[in-house]
Amino acid sequence: MRVLSVISVLCLAALLWVMVPTGTQGQGEGILVTATAYTCDNHPDNPMYPCGQLRWGGNIYGPGLACPVAWRNQYYVVPGYGTLRCDDTGAYDYYNGLPHIDIRVSSYEHAYAFGIQRMTIYPASSSGSSGNSAPAPTATPLPPTATPTPEPLNDAQMALARAEEIAPFGDSETAMVRLLTIRTINKHLPFLSEELDLAVDQLVWIVTLWQPESKIPDGAKALPDSNEPIAAQLIVLNPANGAVLAKPYVTSDVVHTIGWLPSDQQSYSPD
Numbered sequence: 001m002r003v004l005s006v007i008s009v010l011c012l013a014a015l016l017w018v019m020v021p022t023g024t025q026g027q028g029e030g031i032l033v034t035a036t037a038y039t040c041d042n043h044p045d046n047p048m049y050p051c052g053q054l055r056w057g058g059n060i061y062g063p064g065l066a067c068p069v070a071w072r073n074q075y076y077v078v079p080g081y082g083t084l085r086c087d088d089t090g091a092y093d094y095y096n097g098l099p100h101i102d103i104r105v106s107s108y109e110h111a112y113a114f115g116i117q118r119m120t121i122y123p124a125s126s127s128g129s130s131g132n133s134a135p136a137p138t139a140t141p142l143p144p145t146a147t148p149t150p151e152p153l154n155d156a157q158m159a160l161a162r163a164e165e166i167a168p169f170g171d172s173e174t175a176m177v178r179l180l181t182i183r184t185i186n187k188h189l190p191f192l193s194e195e196l197d198l199a200v201d202q203l204v205w206i207v208t209l210w211q212p213e214s215k216i217p218d219g220a221k222a223l224p225d226s227n228e229p230i231a232a233q234l235i236v237l238n239p240a241n242g243a244v245l246a247k248p249y250v251t252s253d254v255v256h257t258i259g260w261l262p263s264d265q266q267s268y269s270p271d
Contacts, residue, residue, distance in 0.1 A: 030120040031076075034095040036102050036168075038066070043108035045244050047167055047215075058087040066102035068093035075124040078103060083124045091169055091215075112165065153205055153239045155267050162242045163207035163235045170209030170233065176255070177207050179239065179263045188257055191224035195246040196236065203268060204245060205237040208255055222251045231255050239268040 040051035040060045051060045056073055058064055065076065067086035070093075074086050081103060090102045101121065105111050153159045156177040164172055183200040186193050196204065210232045222230040231252040236245040 030122050032098055032118065032120050034098045034100050035078075035114075035117045035119050036090075036095075036100070037105050037111040037114035038102050039105050039108055039111045041106065041108045041111075045166055046108045046111075047169075054088040056087045058085070060104075061106070062104070064088060064104045066090040066104070068099055071099075076101075077122040077124050079119055079121070151242065152270050153237060153242050153268060156205075156263075159205035159207055159237055159239070162205075162237055163209060166235055166244060166247065167209050167211065167233055169215045170211055172209070175207055175209050176258050177205065178258060178261060179203055179205055179265050179268060180261070181264050184261070184264055188261055189254065191254075192234075192236065192246060192248075195248070198245075203239055203265065205239050205268075206258065207235045207237070208232045208250075208258055209235065211249075216249065220249050223248045223254070225251055225253075228252070234258075240270060 038048050039046060040049060042049055054060060054064065063081065063084055064087040065078070065084045066088040067074070067090070069089055071086040075083050076086070077083050078101070084103070088102075088104070090100055092100055094100055098118070103114070105114070153162055156179070159177050159179075160172060160175055163175070164170065180203070181200065182196060182198045182202045182204065185196065185204070185206075186200065198204070211230075216230060220230065222228050228251040230249040232250055232255050233247060234250045234254065235247045237243065238245055
């Protein structure tokens with residue numbers, strides 16, 4: 001009977017071991033986070049370019065994470081991206097009520113396609129925090145994702161969402177969105193005429209986004225008067241495909257003008 005009892009115990013132990021998820025063995029407890037992606041890729045629509053130095057050192061073009069400050073230099077296993085070090089900080093530590101991580105990827109297209117996701121990441125040991133002499137884990141990023149198929153911006157909400165992708169730190173609560181012809185722009189916002197070489201009947205979306213001072217590049221000037229302070233960023237979009245036509249910083253006079261200027265059309269319909 002004792003032999004049968006021992007065998008039963010061993011079988012139960014083996015069964016419990018099999019039931020342990022293999023994906024988290026040797027890792028800490030999973031952490032649910034809000035994840036976004038960014039890149040230092042030299043792309044005309046990339047609001048992060050040119051990137052400055054990483055907060056805690058590293059290669060701005062290599063894989064890594066922007067994390068809450070308290071996670072400094074810690075390593076995390078990120079699904080699909082391998083083990084990454086927290087070598088930078090983002091604009092905020094929490095987003096949508098969860099810790100926020102910003103995954104550094106190799107291309108603008110990859111970052112754009114990533115969007116905003118919820119995922120579970122797992123702490124991983126590092127030579128810097130555990131005293132282990134083993135080398136730090138190596139990241140294995142995914143290949144760049146294909147560029148999403150451009151879609152028309154049919155209404156103001158879609159235009160604002162596109163502008164937020166271009167200027168993610170802008171204040172969408174105070175944003176103004178207008179669908180205007182080039183004729184209207186030439187009349188009321190003539191300083192844009194030099195940047196928009198389009199037919200006078202062409203429609204464009206314009207979106208104003210207030211930007212925090214920390215996200216305005218050094219040396220940036222406001223239009224149309226470079227001696228006046230910057231009041232907002234004005235993003236001009238092609239409604240047919242969401243392409244950025246211009247994104248200057250502008251003065252408060254421009255914001256005031258757009259405030260009383262009505263849209264020429266309420267929505268866009270491709271021909």
